[in-house]
Amino acid sequence: MDNTTALPISIRSLTKKYGDLFALKTVDLEIRSGEFLTLLGPSGSGKTTLLMAIAGFNRPDSGSIFFGDAEMVLTPPHKRDVGMVFQSYALFPHMSVAENVGFPLKLRGIAFAERKARVEEALETVQLSGLGERGIDQLSGGQRQRVALARAFVFRPRILLMDEPLSALDKKLREQMQIELKHIHRQLGVTTVYVTHDQREALTMSDRIAVINHGELAQVDTPEAIYNKPSNEFVADFIGESTMLPLTQDSAGRLTFGESVVASEAPDPSHNDWSLVIRPERLRVLAKDASAGDQHVMFSGTVTEAVFQGDTAFALVKLRGGATLTVRFGTGAVSEGSRLEAGQSVSVGLIREDLILIPRESA
Amino acid sequence: MRRTISTPGQTQALNEVALSGQERREQWTLLGLSTPAILVIAIVVLVPVGWLFYLSFVGSDGQFSLEHYKKMVEYKSYARVFMTTFQVSLLTTLICIVLGYPLAYFLAHLPGRWTGLFMLAVLLPFWTSLLVRTYAWLVLLQRKGLLNDLAMQIGLWDSPIKLVHNMTGTLIGMAHIMLPFLVLPLYGAMKKIEPDMMHAASNLGASPVRSFWNVYFPLSVSGLVAGALIVFVLCLGFYVTPAVLGGGRVVMVATQITAILEYQFDWGAASALGVVLLVATIGVLYLAGRFFKFDSALFGKG
Numbered sequence: 001m002d003n004t005t006a007l008p009i010s011i012r013s014l015t016k017k018y019g020d021l022f023a024l025k026t027v028d029l030e031i032r033s034g035e036f037l038t039l040l041g042p043s044g045s046g047k048t049t050l051l052m053a054i055a056g057f058n059r060p061d062s063g064s065i066f067f068g069d070a071e072m073v074l075t076p077p078h079k080r081d082v083g084m085v086f087q088s089y090a091l092f093p094h095m096s097v098a099e100n101v102g103f104p105l106k107l108r109g110i111a112f113a114e115r116k117a118r119v120e121e122a123l124e125t126v127q128l129s130g131l132g133e134r135g136i137d138q139l140s141g142g143q144r145q146r147v148a149l150a151r152a153f154v155f156r157p158r159i160l161l162m163d164e165p166l167s168a169l170d171k172k173l174r175e176q177m178q179i180e181l182k183h184i185h186r187q188l189g190v191t192t193v194y195v196t197h198d199q200r201e202a203l204t205m206s207d208r209i210a211v212i213n214h215g216e217l218a219q220v221d222t223p224e225a226i227y228n229k230p231s232n233e234f235v236a237d238f239i240g241e242s243t244m245l246p247l248t249q250d251s252a253g254r255l256t257f258g259e260s261v262v263a264s265e266a267p268d269p270s271h272n273d274w275s276l277v278i279r280p281e282r283l284r285v286l287a288k289d290a291s292a293g294d295q296h297v298m299f300s301g302t303v304t305e306a307v308f309q310g311d312t313a314f315a316l317v318k319l320r321g322g323a324t325l326t327v328r329f330g331t332g333a334v335s336e337g338s339r340l341e342a343g344q345s346v347s348v349g350l351i352r353e354d355l356i357l358i359p360r361e362s363a
Numbered sequence: 364m365r366r367t368i369s370t371p372g373q374t375q376a377l378n379e380v381a382l383s384g385q386e387r388r389e390q391w392t393l394l395g396l397s398t399p400a401i402l403v404i405a406i407v408v409l410v411p412v413g414w415l416f417y418l419s420f421v422g423s424d425g426q427f428s429l430e431h432y433k434k435m436v437e438y439k440s441y442a443r444v445f446m447t448t449f450q451v452s453l454l455t456t457l458i459c460i461v462l463g464y465p466l467a468y469f470l471a472h473l474p475g476r477w478t479g480l481f482m483l484a485v486l487l488p489f490w491t492s493l494l495v496r497t498y499a500w501l502v503l504l505q506r507k508g509l510l511n512d513l514a515m516q517i518g519l520w521d522s523p524i525k526l527v528h529n530m531t532g533t534l535i536g537m538a539h540i541m542l543p544f545l546v547l548p549l550y551g552a553m554k555k556i557e558p559d560m561m562h563a564a565s566n567l568g569a570s571p572v573r574s575f576w577n578v579y580f581p582l583s584v585s586g587l588v589a590g591a592l593i594v595f596v597l598c599l600g601f602y603v604t605p606a607v608l609g610g611g612r613v614v615m616v617a618t619q620i621t622a623i624l625e626y627q628f629d630w631g632a633a634s635a636l637g638v639v640l641l642v643a644t645i646g647v648l649y650l651a652g653r654f655f656k657f658d659s660a661l662f663g664k665g
Contacts, residue, residue, distance in 0.1 A: 057562050078565040078574075090563035094581045103577075104567035151567065 006034035006191045007068040007158040009054065014063030016049055016215075023049040024060065025215040031193060036185050038194045038202040041212035042238070048163060050212070051195045055161055056080050067159060082159040083152035083190075087167060089144050091136045097123070097147050098132030104155040122154040123147075125184060142173050149181070153188055160185075160192045166201065178204050199239050203227065211235050233361055236277040243325050245276045246360060255357070258321035262297050267357050277356035280314060280328035285340065286347040296349035299325060306340045315340045317348060412641070419634035431635035441619075445639075448615040451533060451605065452598035456545075458538040459594050463545040464587065470546070471553035485543055493540065497607045500536045501527060504608075528610025536608040537598060544597060545590035552586020588655045592648065599644050616640045 009031040016024040023046045031037050039047040052058045054065060056077030065072045072080055091100050098119050105115045123129055126146035131139075139147065145165060153160060165181075166174045182205050185192050196202055202209050203223040211218040211226065211234070219226060219235045230236035236244065247255040247262055255263040255274055262276055286298065301319040313335075314328045327348050329335050340346065422428030435441040470481055488496060503509050504527040511523040526532055556579065564574035602617035609618070616636055623633045 055562075055566060057566075076565070077562070078568050078570055080566075081568070082566065084563070084566045086559045086563060088557055088559045090557065090559035092560065092563075092578055092582075103564075103569075107568040107573065155568070 005158060006189055008033040009159060009191060009193070010064070010066040011050070011054075012064040012066070014050070014053060014060050014065065016046075016053065016058065016060045022046075022215040024053070024063075026063070027212075027215070027217060029210060029217060029220065031191060032208075034189050034191055035207040036182070036192045036194065036205060038196060038206040038209045039212055040196060040199060040202040040209050040239075041218075043197055045212045046215040047195050047197075047212045049215075051161055051163055051193060054159075054193060055082060055084050081155075081157050082161055083155065083157035084161040085145075085148045085152045085163065085165040087164045089148040089165075089168075091144055091147055091151070093136050095136070096132065097128070097134045097136065097139070100136065100147055101132075101151045101154050104151065108155060118154055119150075122150040125153075125187065126150045141169055142177070145169060145177065149184070153184075153190065158190060160188070160190045162192065162194045164196055165194075167196075167198075174201075175204075181205060203239070211238065213238070228356070230277065230356065230358060232358060233275065236356065236358055241280050241326065241328075243278045243280070243323070245278065245323055247274045247276055247357075249274075257299075257323075258319065260297055260299055262355065263357065268359070271359045273360040274357050275360045277358055278325060278350060279354070279356075280326040281312075282354040283325065283327045283348045283350055285327065285329065286349045288347070290347055290349070295351055297352065297355065298347055298349045300345065300347045301325070303340050303342050303344045303346055305342055315346075317346060415634045415637050418630050419638045421631055423631070431632045432639075434632065435635060435639065441636075444614050444616055444619045445643075447613060448599060448640075451530070451537065451613065451615060452595050454534055455537040455541055455598050456591050456595045458534060459541050459545040460587065460591055462538065463542055463549060463590065466542070467546045467549040467553055467586075470550050471556075485546055488539070489543055493603055494607075496540060497536055497604045500532070500539065500608060504532050504535065527608055529612055530609075532608040532610070533605045533613045536604040537601065540604060541594040541597060544593045545587075548589040548593070549583065549586040552583050552589075556582045585655070588651065592651050596644055596647065599647075600640060 009029075011027055011029040011031075014024050014027045015022070025046075027046075027050060029050075039050055041047045049058060053060050056072070056075060060073065063073065067080070067082075092103070095103065098116075101119045101122055102115050105118060110118070119132065120129070123132060126149055128143060128146050128150065131143070136144065136147070145168075148165065152162075162181075166177050169177060178201055185205075194202075194205065203226075206223055208220060208222055209226050210220040213234050218238075219231045221229075226235060226239055230239060233244065236242050245257050247257055249266065249272060250256055253265050254261050255266060255276075257276060266272070266274055284296075286296070290296075290298070299317070299319055301317040303315050304318050304324070305316040307314050308331065311331065312328050313331050314326050317325045317327055319325060325348065419431055420427055420429070422430045466485070470478065470485070473481060501508075505511075506523045506525070508526070510526060514520055515523070526535070560578055560582065561574055564578040565571070569577060600617055601615065602621070605613045605615045606618050606621075609615075614622075616639075620633045620636050623629050623636070
């Protein structure tokens with residue numbers, strides 16, 4: 001859509017307390033013009049509070065929300081001109097599909113003929129052409145989701161907000177809609193803020209992800225960076241599968257785990273305690289006669305469980321130090337892991353480029 | 364294992380006969396269980412109404428006649444009674460809507476812990492005798508009643524205003540008694556409106572006033588119609604309150620029926636009035652049913 005100009009959103013020191021509990025604790029976040037940013041966090045982390053504050057449905061205690069250069073924190077929701085897709089869709093049951101989608105246009109005083117054309121255009125974008133006369137109760141869950149989306153962008157808002165819009169759909173439809181939403185976002189070019197607790201959904205769709213926990217931003221970065229370079233324990237643990245091994249620093253300054261030397265020096269000398277984050281799929285099962293080399297950090301242990309899951313399989317490997325690693329591997333005919341059995345001793349290696357070291361938080 | 368007997372040309376699937384027999388027996392059992400209720404309804408509703416219907420067509424000579432219905436058309440007083448009945452019912456319903464809509468809205472949007480308390484306040488009159496409540500209004504509204512005394516003391520008016528034994532008193536009493544019947548279905552309908560609906564309306568650009576008229580009100584209207592209809596229909600046949608607070612000046616159909624029975628012992632005429640009222644009520648329900656989709660509150664379907 002040609003005349004949509006996306007707006008950046010700037011959130012500054014936004015704070016909201018419920019009683020003694022911080023729902024948002026001096027949150028600063030710059031959302032770039034036209035990007036797809038996901039607020040990801042567990043339930044109760046403050047992600048929905050933040051989205052509702054952007055939409056204007058809840059009043060923060062302090063802070064600023066800028067759309068472009070305009071301070072919005074005092075503006076009532078109906079004057080903010082942002083589109084929103086609700087978790088419950090919030091479609092009006094007393095209006096047809098076309099009336100629902102046309103509602104924001106009607107409120108903006110757009111004449112019937114143009115309204116009709118734009119409604120049809122929006123329905124076409126979400127692949128619902130010709131369903132305008134249907135009642136809301138005649139639609140499937142997926143179709144309702146599309147109507148809610150069409151209604152949210154038909155008035156060409158410069159910001160689009162989505163609150164877990166896919167959570168009510170079954171897995172297959174959800175995965176299909178993720179790709180479709182991404183596609184529509186690219187087509188519209190509108191700044192999009194998306195809320196989800198599903199990390200896979202966040203990784204699939206986002207330009208950037210803001211991981212939020214206890215009302216604070218834990219990390220804001222691209223999906224690749226969030227996954228490959230988590231900056232703290234919470235992000236490492238919340239995104240993807242991981243095993244965290246506490247490392248010790250020996251007299252030469254090397255970081256070690258048991259007999260395995262993980263790094264020759266700490267990434268940041270000012271911090272003493274480090275943990276190694278291991279993604280199960282980055283571990284390789286090594287040949288029996290392999291030795292630790294320059295490429296690998298090697299761990300040895302005993303297989304306690306081998307589990308087949310179809311597309312992948314995993315084995316639990318109990319290390320001599322006591323920790324248990326999960327090793328994930330393919331199930332193809334030549335996969336090294338597919339011959340593992342419980343009770344077998346095994347060596348696994350982690351390529352040095354895949355090392356994730358994060359400062360350990362003192363308990 | 365039992366084997367099904369199959370006749371030539373028609374084979375039966377395994378256990379088909381036994382299973383369908385079981386289903387039939389279950390249906391008969393259910394019917395048997397509801398028989399007492401059906402019988403009670405037949406005896407206490409259908410028989411008396413049928414008897415009423417029959418009586419209304421029996422003339423003073425004991426033969427079939429339309430004389431009671433003819434009288435109703437000929438005498439202006441009957442028309443006036445029906446006019447009054449519809450007028451009082453309509454006005455009471457309107458007053459209940461004006462008072463009840465904001466009340467139901469208030470109740471539906473109270474924080475949870477307060478709902479119980481305020482709901483109790485609405486329902487409390489339900490649990491007190493109708494007669495007591497009506498006489499209480501008489502005490503409050505009469506010439507030397509509380510309201511007149513108070514108003515004159517603080518100088519609102521100089522001499523007692525006639526608040527009772529007229530239309531005003533009747534409407535005040537009726538509205539008070541009918542209010543919960545309007546508020547309850549309306550409250551139910553409002554509770555079903557998701558808060559997200561209003562968020563969506565304002566998010567799409569609707570001011571609070573437009574959100575209310577374009578979204579909230581249409582979504583609550585099914586409850587409003589259900590409540591208004593209950594009130595209107597109950598008002599049509601109401602007796603105690605207009606009789607006491609109307610002081611003989613507000614003659615509604617029910618009051619008229621009593622008068623005919625008390626002074627003329629004319630069962631035929633009284634029955635005919637009853638039949639006309641019944642038909643009028645059914646007519647109102649039918650018309651309303653054609654114009655509105657009813658809420659589950661009234662007819663048990665969405």
